[in-house]
Every structure is written in C-alpha cells, then in structure tokens.
Amino acid sequence: MSSLWKHSQCHQSCTMVGGHTKMLSRGALYQVSGTMYNTGRHVSLRPDKSHLVNISGGPLSYSYRLEEIRLHFGSEDNRGSEHLLNGQAFPGEVQLIHYNQDLYLNYSDAVRSPNGIAVVSIFMKISEPTNVFLNRMLNRETVTRITYKHDAYLLMGLNIEELYPETSRFITYEGSITIPPCLETATWILMNKPIYISQIEMQSLRLLSQNQPSQIFLSMGDNMRPTQTLHQRCIRTNINFSQRRDCPNNRMLRPQYRVNEWLLK
Numbered sequence: 001m002s003s004l005w006k007h008s009q010c011h012q013s014c015t016m017v018g019g020h021t022k023m024l025s026r027g028a029l030y031q032v033s034g035t036m037y038n039t040g041r042h043v044s045l046r047p048d049k050s051h052l053v054n055i056s057g058g059p060l061s062y063s064y065r066l067e068e069i070r071l072h073f074g075s076e077d078n079r080g081s082e083h084l085l086n087g088q089a090f091p092g093e094v095q096l097i098h099y100n101q102d103l104y105l106n107y108s109d110a111v112r113s114p115n116g117i118a119v120v121s122i123f124m125k126i127s128e129p130t131n132v133f134l135n136r137m138l139n140r141e142t143v144t145r146i147t148y149k150h151d152a153y154l155l156m157g158l159n160i161e162e163l164y165p166e167t168s169r170f171i172t173y174e175g176s177i178t179i180p181p182c183l184e185t186a187t188w189i190l191m192n193k194p195i196y197i198s199q200i201e202m203q204s205l206r207l208l209s210q211n212q213p214s215q216i217f218l219s220m221g222d223n224m225r226p227t228q229t230l231h232q233r234c235i236r237t238n239i240n241f242s243q244r245r246d247c248p249n250n251r252m253l254r255p256q257y258r259v260n261e262w263l264l265k
Helices: 134-140 140-146 199-206
Strands: 031-038 045-047 064-073 092-100 115-126 151-157 170-175 186-191 195-197
Touching: 031 195, 064 115, 064 199, 092 134, 134 140, 134 151, 134 186, 134 195, 134 199, 140 151
Parallel strands: 115 186, 115 195
Antiparallel strands: 031 045, 031 151, 045 064, 064 092, 092 115, 170 186
C-alpha cells in the first residue's frame, strides 16, 4: 500500500479529527453473525449472508456489500499497518472489504473488474479504552480457537458499527488490493482516527500460527504488504486542515475534496 499520509503537513495527533457519524442506519440493533478464520496469512471474519451490510455515499458512486474483515499486524509495535502516517506505521490495521453489488454478482467477479472493491481501512493503536468489536474477536476464549491455519470459529451478535472510530473524516484513493494478485480494482477509504487494542490482545494475534499443528510454528505477525510508492495517484480528503489551529507546524492547506456524510443502508 502507498505511504499516503507522510505528505500530510500535520502530526499524527492533529490528523485524528473528531466528529461522529452513524455508520449503520439500524444502529445497535443491526447485529450479524460471522465466522472467524485463520487463513494462514491473516485473520479473516466473514459475515453470514442472512444479514447484509452495505455502504454507499462519500467517495463511492455505487453501493458496496461487506464481504470480509481482515486484520493485518506486526510482530513488534512499530510495524503492522499497510499504510503509513507521516512515514510511521501503526501496530495493526483493520480492513473492511466490500464488493460492488450494483455492477457485479459476487466478490470474485468484482475483484477483477473496474470499481469492483471498496476497502474501509482503520488503524489499530495499542491504548485504552479498547474497541468493543475487537474485544469480541480477540478475547482469550475466542482467539485461541483459531490458533492454526484453517481453524474457524463462529461469532454471534456482532455489531459492525462498533468497529468504526467516531469520525466521519477520511482520506481516499484508487489503488490495489493487498493480497495476490494485487489487482488495481479497489477504492481505499482510510478513516482519520484509530481504534484501540490492548497489548494482551495484540500479543494474542502474534501467537497465531501460519501453519497447521503438525508443522513448525511460524507466527502470523508481519502479515502486511510492504508500502508502495504513490505512482502519481490522486489522493482526496474531506479533512479541512485549515480549521486545525492547534496543529503545530501545519501550513494552511486548501481542502482537496469535500463530500456529504456517508449514507449506509
């Protein structure tokens, strides 16, 4: 992934902007079930098909359906995310993978096609209070069920809204998915605020194995794709840098991109 935010003139603490937008129209009542997998490459949560979660609006011209949630993380706290902020990595990154349901029948068709995929990306930071959704995924009783490759565990009563940080600000660009074959079919939406994970939960992720029990243990840590150059991609944002008076060393920037609030249905 591209090192997007190293070109921002704002320090990390100033880039995290407030403001809350409801991300799911049905709020706390909108609960889904899903199966969590150890793919050998990353932790994957796939919602069941009986409760569909769609996103639209913002930088998106179509409606996109949630297919999968992936976790990328490092073996040390100084790396793990697939995007960088001012050249620095976070310990992890959550990616909500959606496919274009208006144009394509399924994820397999969409991932090979223009405007096929939308990825909402959220940094993970080790701090308190921890994210409620991640607590459900990564508590000891749950995460130990997927220690080895191909392990799976069913989770019930998940509220996708709880995974999002309390911000409506984001940066967006057109790029590629980060697992092979890395096709250039994705619209990336990077939320402008992290969610928090405990040190114990992060360590639990690092104890997951890429291999099966009969094979040598190999930690899943450092399962992120190396950052890529921008390749002259256009980066857009609805962050109004000129309003951040408390941001040190921040030169006044003209907002490059303004959008309405997200509409999810």
